[in-house]
Amino acid sequence: MKTSDVIVSFRGVRKTYDGETLVVKQLDLDIYQGEFLTLLGPSGSGKTTCLMMLAGFEFPTGGEIRLEGKLLNNVPPHKRDIGMVFQNYALFPHLTVEQNVAYPLGVRKVPTAERAQRVNDALKMVRMEGFAKRYPAQLSGGQQQRIALARALVFQPKLVLMDEPLGALDKQLREHMQYELKSLHEKLGVTFVYVTHDQGEALTMSDRVAVFDKGIVQQLDSVDRLYESPCNEFVANFIGDSNRLRGTIAAVDGEYCEMHLADGTRLKGRNVAGAQAGASAIACIRPERMKLANGSNGNGANALAGEARGLIYFGDHVRMRCGLHQQDECFVKVPLGTEALDGFAPGQPVALEFAPEHLRVFA
Numbered sequence: 001m002k003t004s005d006v007i008v009s010f011r012g013v014r015k016t017y018d019g020e021t022l023v024v025k026q027l028d029l030d031i032y033q034g035e036f037l038t039l040l041g042p043s044g045s046g047k048t049t050c051l052m053m054l055a056g057f058e059f060p061t062g063g064e065i066r067l068e069g070k071l072l073n074n075v076p077p078h079k080r081d082i083g084m085v086f087q088n089y090a091l092f093p094h095l096t097v098e099q100n101v102a103y104p105l106g107v108r109k110v111p112t113a114e115r116a117q118r119v120n121d122a123l124k125m126v127r128m129e130g131f132a133k134r135y136p137a138q139l140s141g142g143q144q145q146r147i148a149l150a151r152a153l154v155f156q157p158k159l160v161l162m163d164e165p166l167g168a169l170d171k172q173l174r175e176h177m178q179y180e181l182k183s184l185h186e187k188l189g190v191t192f193v194y195v196t197h198d199q200g201e202a203l204t205m206s207d208r209v210a211v212f213d214k215g216i217v218q219q220l221d222s223v224d225r226l227y228e229s230p231c232n233e234f235v236a237n238f239i240g241d242s243n244r245l246r247g248t249i250a251a252v253d254g255e256y257c258e259m260h261l262a263d264g265t266r267l268k269g270r271n272v273a274g275a276q277a278g279a280s281a282i283a284c285i286r287p288e289r290m291k292l293a294n295g296s297n298g299n300g301a302n303a304l305a306g307e308a309r310g311l312i313y314f315g316d317h318v319r320m321r322c323g324l325h326q327q328d329e330c331f332v333k334v335p336l337g338t339e340a341l342d343g344f345a346p347g348q349p350v351a352l353e354f355a356p357e358h359l360r361v362f363a
Helices: 047-055 097-107 112-125 141-153 171-188 199-205 223-228 233-238
Strands: 006-016 022-032 036-040 062-067 082-085 159-163 191-196 208-213 216-222 243-253 256-261 266-271 280-285 302-313 317-324 330-335 349-354 360-362
Touching: 006 047, 006 191, 022 047, 022 191, 022 216, 036 047, 036 199, 047 082, 047 159, 047 191, 047 208, 082 141, 097 112, 097 141, 112 141, 141 159, 141 171, 171 199, 191 199, 199 223, 208 223, 208 233, 216 223, 216 233, 233 280, 233 360, 243 266, 243 330, 266 302, 317 349
Parallel strands: 036 191, 036 208, 082 159, 159 191, 266 360
Antiparallel strands: 006 022, 006 062, 208 216, 243 256, 243 280, 256 266, 280 360, 302 317, 302 349, 317 330
16 A cells, blocks of 8 residues: 555554553554454453543543644544544433434535435435334344444545444344444445454454454454464464464574473474574463364374364364363364264364464574
8 A cells, every 4th residue: 555545643652641651652553544443452451441542532631633734632522623433322312213324414414305205215325215204222232233324424524433332232233243244344435544452353354453452453464464473472462363482592593483391392493583592481272273183193293182072063063172281171173074073072183284384482
């Protein structure tokens, strides 16, 4: 993407509520025109604070936030040309659906004749045109979410911000709405900035994801690189599932290194953090990248000996829980119908193997 495509820029942004503890530390972030960017992280990581500063409900302690080059630091929310969808929808209970959707147009003094058409178009966009005369209490959670989205889009904002808007929905409806939101984003081409702590939600919808922890963006990347190439242990463990192995770096060979576990097992992996020989290290490997060995251990694959402890059924596959000597338990994704599952019994020995390029070693 080109610099000319930048719609929002954070430069040196900091935020503290008590004058001592920084909730957001030195944030430098560019958001590109038309992208779906998700701010992802655990509670207290700073992601929602960043969204609230962009919306204008919080102001930065230091640094600058710009929208299309215009400084936003002291601009009130209603003058930022930004749509907002909250987790609790924030619909006015005493107003009908059409009155709720029309509200931002009234604030912006859009002519009455134009308002009706804009409201109708927004309701059609979210497939709720038949609910114009109803009140929020007469709608389901999913319907209220659609109305909140229509209200955020009705004044044709440059940017739409969403603060965990699907958090109150049940699992099936939440997953359905994820696809709907992504489809709407692709259709409209409006820039979406989305906050969630749900990794699956972030991977499903986003073009890029900024992973927050302790007020710092740990990694900003496309969803495939974030999953396949996490830059540190936090990202590896927060995005998807990872097995962790503890050991010591024995030797370094270019971008790879040899790692020794406490039981003497030798593993080869990518030296992501540039660790030196002798350093203690944590290595991470995805469950789907490990497989039950057939005894050949060919092609230079890493090998681990362990003990099967149980199976967890996932519908299209099972996860085998394995105990390893002086390590945390690990999980291996095993396709249904795999011969090794026949006659499975807890306690039986298993051999695991995986390619060195999928083992990421962090100092």
